[in-house]
Amino acid sequence: GENVEQHPSTLSVQEGDSAVIKCTYSDSASNYFPWYKQELGKRPQLIIDIRSNVGEKKDQRIAVTLNKTAKHFSLHITETQPEDSAVYFCAAGRDNYGQNFVFGPGTRLSVLP
Amino acid sequence: EAGVTQFPSHSVIEKGQTVTLRCDPISGHDNLYWYRRVMGKEIKFLLHFVKESKQDESGMPNNRFLAERTGGTYSTLKVQPAELEDSGVYFCASSQGPGQPQHFGDGTRLSIL
Numbered sequence: 001g002e003n004v005e006q007h008p009s010t011l012s013v014q015e016g017d018s019a020v021i022k023c024t025y026s027d028s029a030s031n032y033f034p035w036y037k038q039e040l041g042k043r044p045q046l047i048i049d050i051r052s053n054v055g056e057k058k059d060q061r062i063a064v065t066l067n068k069t070a071k072h073f074s075l076h077i078t079e080t081q082p083e084d085s086a087v088y089f090c091a092a093g094r095d096n097y098g099q100n101f102v103f104g105p106g107t108r109l110s111v112l113p
Numbered sequence: 114e115a116g117v118t119q120f121p122s123h124s125v126i127e128k129g130q131t132v133t134l135r136c137d138p139i140s141g142h143d144n145l146y147w148y149r150r151v152m153g154k155e156i157k158f159l160l161h162f163v164k165e166s167k168q169d170e171s172g173m174p175n176n177r178f179l180a181e182r183t184g185g186t187y188s189t190l191k192v193q194p195a196e197l198e199d200s201g202v203y204f205c206a207s208s209q210g211p212g213q214p215q216h217f218g219d220g221t222r223l224s225i226l
Contacts, residue, residue: 004155034214043117044156044204044217089156100169101215103148103156 002027004092006104013080014112021107023090024072030092033066033073034101039086047088048075080111115139117218119205125224131193134221138187138207144168145188146208146215147180151201159203162188174199192223200225 003026013019025033031052036044050057050064050073057064061080066073073092077084087108091101118137126132138145147159159178160170164185173180177196182188192199202222206215 036217043219046214046216049214091156100158100161100171102158105155106153 002030002092002102004090004102004104006090006107008107009105010108010110012110012112015080015082017080019075019077019080019084019109019111021075021088021090021109022072023074023092023104024070025092025102026071027092028068028071030094032093033064034091035064035075036089036091036103037086038089038106044089077109080109082111082113085109085111117205117207117216119203119218119221121221122219123222123224125226126195127226128197129194131191132195132223134190134192134203134205134223136188136190136205136207136218138205139209139216142207142209142216143185144208144210144213144215145182146206147188147190148204148206148217149201150204150220151198156204159190195223195225197225199223 006023034049037047038044048062048064050066061078063076087106089106090104093101120135143164145162148156150156158172161168162182165182179191202220204220205218208215
């Protein structure tokens with residue numbers, strides 16, 4: 001089955017700096033990779049996703065890159081703001097009828113003012 | 114559009130008792146998923162419904178857990194009898210169909226004493 005690792009487990013950056021979170025997956029059949037942001041006490045929110053037919057996707061300050069050969073994908077947040085502080089989860093799965101995701105263990109990002 | 118709603122938000126019960134969690138997916142979403150996050154670890158898949166049918170229940174920990182989705186609308190997850198290790202946050206998510214993102218509810222925080 002799929003196994004997803006995520007690093008680092010915690011990350012602190014100064015406001016305005018960039019943050020990068022990396023995930024690796026094991027199942028080469030996985031073709032859908034979403035990222036969720038969970039603020040304290042709130043629901044996980046989908047912030048960006050990427051499918052295996054593209055190598056990079058960007059949405060304002062957030063970007064995700066995918067390397068299928070190496071089976072890893074990364075979340076990049078530029079110009080970080082205090083409201084970016086949250087736990088970020090990556091996930092991997094198959095984009096078929098179901099999308100049974102396997103989540104990474106999460107990264108706690110703290111943006112220091 | 115109303116999001117995924119879960120009830121209750123918190124539940125505290127004693128070991129050996131029974132608890133039933135409820136999830137109302139986004140209207141029109143055929144796919145409904147249950148996940149669990151234990152002690153700040155990763156979000157783990159429990160099971161997946163397509164309408165009223167169980168598509169995948171490979172993540173259910175044991176036969177003390179019973180999920181139903183009669184009529185293909187809301188779903189319930191019953192834990193009977195509850196054990197200490199069942200404590201955690203139980204999330205429900207729904208998606209419209211193949212290739213569509215999963216939207217999470219706020220979760221139910223379950224504490225077993």
